[in-house]
Amino acid sequence: MPRRLHLRGRSDGRAATAGDGVTIELSVAIVGAGPAGVHAAGALSELAPGTRIDIFERLPAPYGLVRHGIAPDHPARVTKLTGELRAVLAGSGARLFCGVEIGTDVTVRDLRNRYDAVVIATGARRxxxxxxxxxxxxxxxxxxxxxxxxxxxxxxxxxxxxxxxxxxxxxxxxxxxxxxxxxxxxxxxxxxxxxxxxxxxxxxxxxxxxxxxxxxxxxxxxxxxxxxxxxxxxxxxxxxxxxxxxxxxxxxxxxxxxxxxxxxxxxxxxxxxxxxxxxxxxxxxxxxxxxxxxxxxxxxxxxxxxxxxxxxxxxxxxxxxxxxxxxxxxxxxxxxAIGYAVSPLAGVPFDPGTRTVPHRAGAVLGEPGLYVTGWAKRGCIGLVGATRADTFQTARTLLQDHVRERGTDHA
Ligand SMILES: Cc1cc2nc3c(=O)[nH]c(=O)nc-3n(C[C@H](O)[C@H](O)[C@H](O)COP(=O)(O)OP(=O)(O)OC[C@H]3O[C@@H](n4cnc5c(N)ncnc54)[C@H](O)[C@@H]3O)c2cc1C
The missing domain is CATH 3.50.50.60 (FAD/NAD(P)-binding domain)
Structure with missing residues (x-):
């Protein structure tokens, strides 16, 4: 019978920690190393220490629009946000693979076959x-x-x-x-x-x-x-x-x-x-x-x-x-400058009306083991702070699903 994972913390997830003695044998691939992908890794490692996390990024370097979006006349902001993301990435223990475009070099299906869960955090660039x-x-x-x-x-x-x-x-x-x-x-x-x-x-x-x-x-x-x-x-x-x-x-x-x-x-x-x-x-x-x-x-x-x-x-x-x-x-x-738009990714459902990946609390609808966070989830609105909060929702959903589906012993 499935037993429950105890996740403790505030409702916004900020101070969430894994429950006493919790270890989860879980492997997660994250697609995109922008703020959402990096914070998703941080949230997963904080909520479920020991999770094996690999992040795949199509560009040669991480941090998405923080590196290639925030205006260069705000250098202090770029430095601050980049420093925060670097610390979260290092603290998460995730492995980062840059120069790998999912959907082109590797398919979403490949990732789903090799990892327990896949988190889409591909943001927007158009x-x-x-x-x-x-x-x-x-x-x-x-x-x-x-x-x-x-x-x-x-x-x-x-x-x-x-x-x-x-x-x-x-x-x-x-x-x-x-x-x-x-x-x-x-x-x-x-x-x-x-x-x-x-x-x-x-x-x-x-x-x-x-x-x-x-x-x-x-x-x-x-x-x-x-x-x-x-x-x-x-x-x-x-x-x-x-x-x-x-x-x-x-x-x-x-x-x-x-x-x-x-x-x-x-x-x-x-x-x-x-x-x-x-x-x-x-x-x-x-x-x-x-x-x-x-x-x-x-x-x-x-x-x-x-x-x-x-x-x-x-x-x-x-x-x-x-x-x-x-x-x-x-x-x-x-x-x-009417707004940015999320682009569809092969192998991931896409709602052309909202131009987002359809989901419930971060779980992609009709696709067990597939999750979404950041602008791909919420649409192209909101600062990095909002993106961070949203990654915790997705991480919690993922962990709860994993416990439910696998009956993992975490109690
Ligand atoms: C012009 C502009 C200025 C902004 N200024 C600020 C600001 O001053 N302060 C602030 O807090 N916020 C600012 N924002 C908002 C902030 O950039 C976003 O909230 C945040 O970047 C969204 O994070 P994300 O990870 O969802 O998306 P992104 O930052 O877009 O990151 C997505 C990452 O996924 C990668 N990726 C995409 N497709 C694939 C694929 N198929 N395979 C592998 N990797 C992939 C991308 O290369 C990218 O690195 C600004 C946004 C814009 C557009």
Whole structure:
């Protein structure tokens, strides 16, 4: 009769330890050595010491988007998170195999035949697909490609030309802010951050003067974090321009700013920028933040020459409708930062609607012994801290299933 594994700890799993005298004979393969894969190894070794863990990573080095996603002008953050992941990896006793792509070099089926359990932690590296006329014109880019280029991702071609004086960025989250900061920041402020030299040289040669962000909805509906937003205004030689009309209060904005402190801070920062008189703007680069603008088309014949947006009308309850009023903005490049998307992995179920691996508490539906964690599980949202918490849920589910199925004696 199956006996139970005693797992002790707080409900968030942080202080969880294996029960007295627990040893589990269990082998686990983890696919992906990003934050989720590394923390999954940490969670398994903490909850069930002695678990044999192998991590397979397609790139030559671990840590996923922490290495190839976090903007290089945040070097302290990269160093801190990398140091934490390194410590978790070392403490877990896991073996790390880099340069092995699961699905290509080895199949998921192979892993499932050789290990008791397989955890998918493959994260994301592509832009979410969007449909917009003109999107395929030269000069129209996805943020994921741009991020991969400036962070020296091995998949990214080193060739990227920054030749636009006016740029549009579509999106209202922190990746859009990263893109704007990287485009607007003076190159000297990037030197010494670990940014690849060919990238630094390209930023130094960039003729950009005006960067326009277009958000579909209002200031209270952005996904900006206040710190990241505030950083835009702290840069040398960059003015941030916001039209006060976009900040006209309505019931929805009042409710959101009352209820959510980060939203209040975001709106306060935007209001402060909207009050800066035009005469005080003397910087050589300008960031314009536009709200209630629905992207309608990327314009151009053989390359990007503009972006058409439609004015959105808020209804005061958090919804918008198109007004039928269109504006054309003259830009030579368009960056879309609408979000990242998980890519399907052969041998692993995939829900094209949510673009995630379907699961219950981390157990992949209909696939015993297969688990998922991180962005592949939750979708492409959330910081590394959220990913860590989520790995504990998956690890607990895996261990409980193992005990149930094998009847392992842990009591
Ligand atoms: C532009 C950007 C900036 C960000 N900035 C911050 C920030 O400042 N602070 C913060 O806390 N969070 C930040 N985040 C969020 C953070 O990066 C994610 O929360 C976190 O990386 C998700 O972890 P993950 O392990 O699920 O995915 P990933 O980080 O994507 O890791 C997945 C790993 O799996 C590997 N892999 C994929 N497929 C295979 C395969 N078939 N075989 C083997 N290996 C495979 C990948 O190479 C990668 O190493 C940022 C995200 C982005 C996109």
């Amino acid at each position: 832009d979410v697909p969007v449909e917009l006329p003109g999107l395929n014109l030269p000069g129209s880019f996805g943020a994921a490609d741009f991020v991969a280029w400036y962070s020296g991702h091995p998949d990214a071609s080193p060739a990227w030309t920054l030749r636009a004086e006016s740029v549009a960025v579509i999106g209202a989250g922190n990746v859009a802010l990263d893109v704007i900061r990287m485009l607007s920041k003076p190159a000297y402020a990037l030197a010494g951050t670990g940014i690849p030299l060919h990238v630094l040289n390209e930023f130094a040669a960039s003729p950009v003067r005006d960067i326009h962000l277009f958000a579909r909805r209002g200031p209270a509906d952005t996904r900006f974090s206040p710190t990241e937003l505030g950083e835009l205004g702290d840069q040398d030689d960059v003015d941030v321009i916001v039209d006060p009309a976009d900040l006209a209060p309505d019931l929805h904005m009042e409710r959101m700013t009352r209820q959510f402190a980060p939203t209040r801070k975001v709106v306060d920062i935007l209001r402060a920028w909207s009050r800066i008189p035009a005469a005080a703007r003397t910087a050589s680069r300008r960031v314009h933040l536009h709200f209630y603008r629905i992207p309608a088309a990327v314009l151009g014949v053989d390359r990007v020459q503009g972006l058409r947006t439609e004015r959105a009308v808020p209804d005061g309850y958090g919804h918008i409708t198109g007004s039928g009023d269109y504006e054309d903005h003259k830009v030579q490049a368009v960056y879309r």
